[in-house]
Amino acid sequence: xxxxxxxxxxxxxxxxxxxxxxxxxxxxxxxxxxxxxxxxxxxxxxxxxxxxxxxxxxxxxxxxxxxxxxxxxxxxxxxxxxxxxxxxxxxxxxxxxxxxxxxxxxxxxxxxxxxxxxxxxxxxxxxxxxxxxxxxxxxxxxxxxxxxxxxxxxxxxxxxxxxxxxxxxxxxxxxxxxxxxxxxxxxxxxxxxxxxxxxxxxxxxxxxxxxxxxxxxxxxxxxxxxxxxxxxxxxxxxxxxxxxxxxxxxxx
Amino acid sequence: xxxxxxxxxxxxxxxxxxxxxxxxxxxxxxxxxxxxxxxxxxxxxxxxxxxxxxxxxxxxxxxxxxxxxxxxxxxxxxxxxxxxxxxxxxxxxxxxxxxxxxxxxxxxxxxxxxxxxxxxxxxxxxxxxxxxxxxxxxxxxxxxxxxxxxxxxxxxxxxxxxxxxxxxxxxxxxxxxxxxxxxxxxxxxxxxxxxxxxxxxxxxxxxxxxxxxxxxxxxxxxxxxxxxxxxxxxxxxxxxxxxxxxxxxxxx
Numbered sequence: 491x492x493x494x495x496x497x498x499x500x501x502x503x504x505x506x507x508x509x510x511x512x513x514x515x516x517x518x519x520x521x522x523x524x525x526x527x528x529x530x531x532x533x534x535x536x537x538x539x540x541x542x543x544x545x546x547x548x549x550x551x552x553x554x555x556x557x558x559x560x561x562x563x564x565x566x567x568x569x570x571x572x573x574x575x576x577x578x579x580x581x582x583x584x585x586x587x588x589x590x591x592x593x594x595x596x597x598x599x600x601x602x603x604x605x606x607x608x609x610x611x612x613x614x615x616x617x618x619x620x621x622x623x624x625x626x627x628x629x630x631x632x633x634x635x636x637x638x639x640x641x642x643x644x645x646x647x648x649x650x651x652x653x654x655x656x657x658x659x660x661x662x663x664x665x666x667x668x669x670x671x672x673x674x675x676x677x678x679x680x681x682x683x684x685x686x687x688x689x690x691x692x693x694x695x696x697x698x699x700x701x702x703x704x705x706x707x708x709x710x711x712x713x714x715x716x717x718x719x720x721x722x723x724x725x726x727x728x729x730x731x732x733x734x735x736x737x738x739x740x741x742x
Numbered sequence: 743x744x745x746x747x748x749x750x751x752x753x754x755x756x757x758x759x760x761x762x763x764x765x766x767x768x769x770x771x772x773x774x775x776x777x778x779x780x781x782x783x784x785x786x787x788x789x790x791x792x793x794x795x796x797x798x799x800x801x802x803x804x805x806x807x808x809x810x811x812x813x814x815x816x817x818x819x820x821x822x823x824x825x826x827x828x829x830x831x832x833x834x835x836x837x838x839x840x841x842x843x844x845x846x847x848x849x850x851x852x853x854x855x856x857x858x859x860x861x862x863x864x865x866x867x868x869x870x871x872x873x874x875x876x877x878x879x880x881x882x883x884x885x886x887x888x889x890x891x892x893x894x895x896x897x898x899x900x901x902x903x904x905x906x907x908x909x910x911x912x913x914x915x916x917x918x919x920x921x922x923x924x925x926x927x928x929x930x931x932x933x934x935x936x937x938x939x940x941x942x943x944x945x946x947x948x949x950x951x952x953x954x955x956x957x958x959x960x961x962x963x964x965x966x967x968x969x970x971x972x973x974x975x976x977x978x979x980x981x982x983x984x985x986x987x988x989x990x991x992x993x994x
Contacts, residue, residue: 497749497901648926649749649901674900674949681934685936
């Protein structure tokens with residue numbers, strides 16, 4: 491089997507794709523499902539997310555729009571919450587709530603876009619982070635026929651150390667699960683994983699880790715550095731019924 | 743000073759950019775200038791290169807177009823020579839000729855495009871390879887005010903191990919020349935350079951190195967693995983008078 495690591499989303503995935511945005515979208519996605527969410531809707535834009543917030547054409551007695559109770563909105567731009575959203579993009583915040591019966595509508599700067607790029611071509615799309623690294627590797631190995639592509643979201647179209655490091659962790663698990671021919675990206679990710687200290691050191695020292703620290707979100711970086719604590723893997727659902735949004739559900 | 747390594751061309755360079763396409767465009771560019779070429783014209787397309795081959799509107803007695811004697815054309819698509827060009831993109835071939843008085847018109851799959859992206863924003867653009875790594879680092883350090891950006895050309899919009907490795911070699915030289923704050927890309931390149939064996943091992947094992955080997959161009963890979971053999975650094979000239987082409991001249 492082939493193992494391909496794209497250090498930035500490229501497209502052209504023929505088989506199984508694992509999308510990684512460690513800081514923080516895919517880490518948070520895993521946390522939402524861990525905490526009982528029925529599904530995730532990764533939208534192509536904040537506008538699509540906001541359009542799901544209210545029941546279309548329905549108003550209460552005071553003429554105000556009525557909330558769509560099944561949906562909660564989570565997301566960020568530049569690390570900060572989006573106006574009108576219920577949550578930021580924080581795995582720590584997500585891990586402290588109960589989302590039973592809810593769908594979380596997510597839109598973030600890089601991670602949700604990477605998922606949309608992957609979904610254009612891949613036959614299966616999973617979301618991976620350090621927190622579900624081992625489970626994601628096992629699930630991808632079980633699903634893939636010919637190729638596993640690990641797609642690093644990066645930050646604003648530039649390579650993010652934290653994503654490549656996490657890709658290396660998952661690649662290492664995959665190599666333990668079977669025979670793979672690896673591409674240049676996989677070799678770079680593996681070299682990084684084997685030589686760049688422990689996960690917390692790698693994530694804390696990354697450009698984006700330092701940005702989050704400065705925004706007072708260092709706890710999220712520490713949360714995201716936990717390896718294989720969760721067995722939940724968000725998988726692109728077969729049912730896709732909302733325009734501009736990708737539905738992911740938990741696969742354990 | 744800031745050191746930035748883009749694992750793929752991104753754009754938005756405010757200061758000095760070093761463009762790397764180790765296999766093989768920038769290695770060959772250095773070889774052309776080593777062998778006496780007056781300048782290099784990196785064109786935006788093969789068509790621009792071919793338009794420079796003949797004297798515009800001039801025909802001989804037999805009605806045939808007349809060659810522009812000052813220009814020789816070198817380039818490749820998918821590793822193979824382009825129809826109508828004089829040379830492929832081989833540093834070995836280039837190193838065996840005498841180009842005194844000639845301009846080499848170059849067009850290649852990735853390297854010339856990366857140079858054009860860099861030239862859109864950078865105030866100075868240099869071409870770097872392993873063969874001129876130390877000279878390129880010193881020249882960039884002498885020119886840069888605030889930031890040195892090393893721009894890896896990659897292969898067909900995917901990261902190439904050989905370019906990132908060479909970026910690490912140059913980054914290592916730069917760190918010995920002064921104080922730098924390094925970005926994620928620079929840290930990835932440095933980690934690769936320090937942990938991935940010698941240059942020949944790195945280049946030979948890269949996807950593109952293996953493609954060239956299969957095409958019978960393994961000698962070029964070995965040539966490109968030589969470190970700091972040349973002190974010639976191609977520098978974007980201040981005089982740019984040909985539409986769609988960037989003129990580089992030797993800076994020693």
